[in-house]
Amino acid sequence: MQLVVARIGRAHGIKGEVTVEVRTDEPELRLAPGAVLATDPAGVGPLTIETGRVHSGRLLLRFEGVRDRTGAEALRNTLLIAEIDPEALPEDDDEYYDHQLIDLDVVTEDGTEVGRITEISHLPSQDLFIVERPDGSEVMIPFVEEIVTEIDLEEQKAVIAPPPGLIDDRAEIASSRDES
Numbered sequence: 001m002q003l004v005v006a007r008i009g010r011a012h013g014i015k016g017e018v019t020v021e022v023r024t025d026e027p028e029l030r031l032a033p034g035a036v037l038a039t040d041p042a043g044v045g046p047l048t049i050e051t052g053r054v055h056s057g058r059l060l061l062r063f064e065g066v067r068d069r070t071g072a073e074a075l076r077n078t079l080l081i082a083e084i085d086p087e088a089l090p091e092d093d094d095e096y097y098d099h100q101l102i103d104l105d106v107v108t109e110d111g112t113e114v115g116r117i118t119e120i121s122h123l124p125s126q127d128l129f130i131v132e133r134p135d136g137s138e139v140m141i142p143f144v145e146e147i148v149t150e151i152d153l154e155e156q157k158a159v160i161a162p163p164p165g166l167i168d169d170r171a172e173i174a175s176s177r178d179e180s
Contacts, residue, residue, distance in 0.1 A: 001099060002038065005030040006059075006080040011072035017051075017060045018072045020080070023122055027059060030082045040079040047080065096151060105157045106131050106141065109149065114167055115139065117158065129158070139167050 005027075009019035024030045033052055039045030048064040066072055084097070098120045106114040106129065119130035120143070127143040141147060141160060150159040160167075 001084055002081045003030075003084050003097060003099075004040075004079050005037070005082045008061075008075045008078045008080065010076060011069045012055070012060050014069045015062070016066040016068055016072045017062045018066075018075055020059050020061055022059055024082075031059065031061065031080075035082070038081040038083070040081060044075060044078050047075075047078075096153075100153060101129070101151070101158070103156070104151070104153075107157055107159055108167075109159055109161050114141075114160065114162075141166065 003024070005024040006020040006022050009021055011017070012019055020031070022031070031049060031052055033049050035049045036046050037049070039047055049061055050064045051062045053060050062072075063075070066075065101117055101120055104117045106117060108114060113134065115131040115133040117129045118132045118138075121128040121130055121140070129141040129143055129148070131139050131141055133139060141162070147160055147162060147166070148158055149161050152159070162168075
């Protein structure tokens, strides 16, 4: 099974290094020197990581055969894809691979059906479940512990405690005008 682990950003310096947007909770495993990664677009790869280092809080990688800024800049926006065992689980019990979450049923704590996870959107601040509702509409649910209270892989469900307005139109609006 293939897993997107990073997206290549801009070139850094003149020796072929690139910044990467990490998309894995295990960068030390997936983005280590010697790792061979498939790419999207496929014609760019596979790429073998030669070196990696952290600079000013950003991960910088250099790939075998890429020795200058021009070569590094040509890789910009390329997705790096690792091959993983579909049965493998992340080391931390509270971490999940996207493929484990796709197609889980989403229900509220009282058992009300919300829909089915069709996609995971990875944003800088948090991840979102894209949930297809039974009527075909979609709702986005932040994957934060205050809202997603349980992931049960055996039962194939995600239990949520949505705040008012997240999955329905009954939002509570507080306004100073309501007091008068």
